[in-house]
Amino acid sequence: MLTLDKIYHAAFVLKDVARKTDLIEAPRLASDCQIYLKTENLQATGSFKVRGAYYKISQLSAEERAKGVIACSAGNHAQGVALAATRMGIKSIVCMPDGAPIMKVESTKHLGAEVCLVPGTYDDAHDKAVELQAETGMTFIHPYDDELVIAGQGTIGLEILDQLPDLDAVIVPIGGGGLISGVAFAIKSLRPEVKVYGVQSAGAPSMYLSLLEHKYQTLATASTFADGIQVKTPGELTYELCEKYVDQVVTVSEDETAAAILSLMENQKLVAEGAGAVSVAAALFHKLPLEGKKVVCLVSGGNIDVNILNRVITRGLVMSGRKANLMIALEDKPGQLTLVSKIVAQCGGNVVSVQYDGSDPNMPIASCFLKLGLETRDAAQIEQIRAELTKAGFQLVTERA
Incomplete structure (x- = not known):
């Protein structure tokens, strides 16, 4: 209990x-x-994981310590187990999903554990750890249900x-x-x-x-x-x-x-x-x-x-309204980009990328899509820019993240 x-x-x-x-x-x-x-x-x-791993391993008997410990982890529990076991002179094996971040895998090895990479998710790593525990007699250090x-x-x-x-x-x-x-x-x-x-x-x-x-x-x-x-x-x-x-x-x-x-x-x-x-x-x-x-x-x-x-x-x-992409359908003639940039600047936005696309087969030959990447302050500023562009007669086609 x-x-x-x-x-x-x-x-x-x-x-x-x-x-x-x-x-x-x-x-x-x-x-x-x-x-x-x-x-x-x-x-x-x-990560907090070292707390639980260290306390669990510290309470093992001498016989259990001699056999070593095994664990499964997406990375943080792995490092906690590796640190705890190495400090106590205990052998450790950690099963990790093969998609775990390289940094976590390498850190676990650096802390002294033997790493077994398992194809799939954390749950697949867990199944492999249970299998190895049955074969070796090592103590399984569960990452949470203990x-x-x-x-x-x-x-x-x-x-x-x-x-x-x-x-x-x-x-x-x-x-x-x-x-x-x-x-x-x-x-x-x-x-x-x-x-x-x-x-x-x-x-x-x-x-x-x-x-x-x-x-x-x-x-x-x-x-x-x-x-x-x-x-x-x-x-x-x-x-x-x-x-x-x-x-x-x-x-x-x-x-x-x-x-x-x-x-x-x-x-x-x-x-x-x-x-x-x-x-x-x-x-x-x-x-x-x-x-x-x-x-x-x-x-x-x-x-x-x-x-x-x-x-x-x-x-x-x-997500926080600090970056936005706007796409404008406009007539491809001189001065259009200057006018769009002026409106964005007057609203306090910053144009960081510009792309012309005149290849869309649904557009008139003399027209194009102007795609703008913007740096903005928040979502309200994005809406202000959209409103001012629309007011100036520009057709906003879509906005994509």
Whole structure:
């Protein structure tokens, strides 16, 4: 059984291993509530996962340690297990989906684990890890559905209450549910009036649907760039804990997550991975009743794949109205581009790309499509530019991200 004593014991064991990460106020992120960020993206290994992994492995018997440990992970739990096992002189094998970010794979190897790449998703890696565990007799370190792992993650809840005693709510990312189970148990045990909210990606809403229908279930597919929470099957233990201690779970889109990553970079100078930013996305896009509240957003990790960072930033710019593409059907004659550029400039926008397309067979031969890439301040400025262009007689055909 998970108890508060276990969470306090985990905090004692972890005091020289896991950082007590900063809780920082983020006044520029929202105007309707007071947001604080629990910066687990700055934790050792760049994620909260080291807490649960280290505490679980620290409680193994001498015989279990001698046989070694095995785990499955999309990357963050892998690094936590590798760090913990190496520090304790224990052999570790980690099964990871072959699509896991290269940075996470290499970091896991660097921390001392043997990595087994498995074709498919996290759930395929899990099946392979279970198979290898049966063959080797190594101890399986589950990433979320284990009371000792949950107790380790629950130490974050203790820290939040210590750092901000008068908080009203905490928002926590959910993949398999280990993080929110520990945090919710700790907070509700000590301060039951504090609201605990969970957030999942709309493309992987396993816990969201399970709690909505009050029935444990597995998704047919899970798809999100937030690989840390791309889980088709939530934990059975974590589902029970969430049913009891979590007030509400919501989902956010890929674009909303990208906008949250961009906002954290620009306003807080923090790098968060998709899984770590969903809590902020829920606050930014008003998914929860937070008006006038002191709210802690748990930024669970910062191990974003740099190969997709540019795309994420671009999507974030589009979502927040900072980047737009306009297409105008116009008569191909001198002065048209000058007039369009003047209107955009008068509205305060900036033209960053221009493309003429006169090849469309549905257009008159003397006409063309003018495609503009714009840098803008927000969505209202985009609408102002569109309105002024239309007022000047230009035909706006479409607007694409």
